[in-house]
Amino acid sequence: MATTGSLKELVDQGVKSVPSKYVFPSRPNSTFKPLASPPVIDLAPLDTPERPLAVAQIGNACRDYGFFQVINHGIPPSLLERLLDAADKFFSLPIEDRLLFLVDDPRDKRSACVNWKETIAFRSISSAPAFCMEPALEYKTEAHKLGERLYGAIVESLGATVEEMSKQHVASCNMMMHYYPPCPDPSLTFGLSEHTDAGFITVLLQDQVGGLEILKDGQWIACDPVPNSLTINIADQMEILSNGQFASILHRVVTNGDRPRLSVPCFIGPSLEATTSPLAHLIGERNPALYKAVVYRDYLQHYMKVRFDDTATDGLDFARL
Numbered sequence: 511m512a513t514t515g516s517l518k519e520l521v522d523q524g525v526k527s528v529p530s531k532y533v534f535p536s537r538p539n540s541t542f543k544p545l546a547s548p549p550v551i552d553l554a555p556l557d558t559p560e561r562p563l564a565v566a567q568i569g570n571a572c573r574d575y576g577f578f579q580v581i582n583h584g585i586p587p588s589l590l591e592r593l594l595d596a597a598d599k600f601f602s603l604p605i606e607d608r609l610l611f612l613v614d615d616p617r618d619k620r621s622a623c624v625n626w627k628e629t630i631a632f633r634s635i636s637s638a639p640a641f642c643m644e645p646a647l648e649y650k651t652e653a654h655k656l657g658e659r660l661y662g663a664i665v666e667s668l669g670a671t672v673e674e675m676s677k678q679h680v681a682s683c684n685m686m687m688h689y690y691p692p693c694p695d696p697s698l699t700f701g702l703s704e705h706t707d708a709g710f711i712t713v714l715l716q717d718q719v720g721g722l723e724i725l726k727d728g729q730w731i732a733c734d735p736v737p738n739s740l741t742i743n744i745a746d747q748m749e750i751l752s753n754g755q756f757a758s759i760l761h762r763v764v765t766n767g768d769r770p771r772l773s774v775p776c777f778i779g780p781s782l783e784a785t786t787s788p789l790a791h792l793i794g795e796r797n798p799a800l801y802k803a804v805v806y807r808d809y810l811q812h813y814m815k816v817r818f819d820d821t822a823t824d825g826l827d828f829a830r831l
């Protein structure tokens with residue numbers, strides 16, 4: 511049974527105070543209004559002669575923020591809507607039906623504290639209700655394709671050689687659906703405590719409620735959702751590949767008092783057996799390699815061990831030279 515499996519029922523029953531296991535000792539700071547919002551990038555020019563401009567914009571966003579939103583990404587808005595509707599319907603099912611599919615997101619427990627969310631993962635589930643599975647699988651295929659396109663553009667923005675480009679190794683797309691119920695005291699809880707993602711990039715569909723924050727220049731800034739956009743962030747393997755030019759961005763989800771929130775991350779990464787190392791052309795006498803080659807399976811093992819423990823150690827210490 512999932513640890514957080516009965517959270518929604520608790521909220522539906524009108525819980526007035528936050529049970530202690532959900533209380534984080536260092537409560538989230540209140541959200542600062544961003545001085546400059548994370549960029550919104552139009553992907554339509556990627557398939558036109560204007561591609562170099564779009565690639566440069568993506569590269570700048572990766573360097574300055576490690577985080578951006580994309581519009582005209584090629585995934586029909588009707589599919590995004592169908593998926594969010596299906597997720598809404600899934601999380602409205604009675605607990606006994608939901609529990610068949612809810613998983614313990616291993617990232618939900620940090621020390622003794624539990625995130626204020628429920629999660630369904632798609633890796634191991636082949637029999638989720640059809641109303642949910644159909645749009646989910648359709649979306650996952652599209653998000654994987656988009657992930658490959660973006661990976662290509664990001665690597666291109668790093669000036670990758672033709673040979674390096676031909677070795678593209680985006681191989682996995684792992685999808686989850688998160689449901690964050692309203693919280694009686696948002697100042698005590700996290701929807702998802704601060705972390706970096708482990709793969710190359712994450713393609714995230716979020717509804718219009720908001721709550722995602724990124725750490726920029728020492729301040730947590732809100733990432734207000736743009737309608738029909740998808741949110742992209744740089745993750746650990748891309749930091750290694752870019753030899754630190756693109757930093758894996760710390761992000762977190764804060765809760766709110768009145769509206770449930772849905773999000774669907776797709777973690778785009780290498781295959782478990784693949785090795786990630788800094789792109790060869792980025793390394794030279796003046797630019798020593800900052801990371802060693804790591805096998806993704808080994809990296810993930812380390813990341814899961816240290817990223818969400820008491821110390822919240824950066825998983826990248828595994829690869830740093």
Ligand SMILES: O=C(O)CCC(=O)C(=O)O
Binds near residue numbers: 716721775
């Ligand atoms: O729900 C969100 O907005 C973010 C989810 C996330 O960061 C994750 O699952 O890694």
Ligand SMILES: [Fe+2]
Binds near residue numbers: 705707712761
């Ligand atoms: Fe994340």
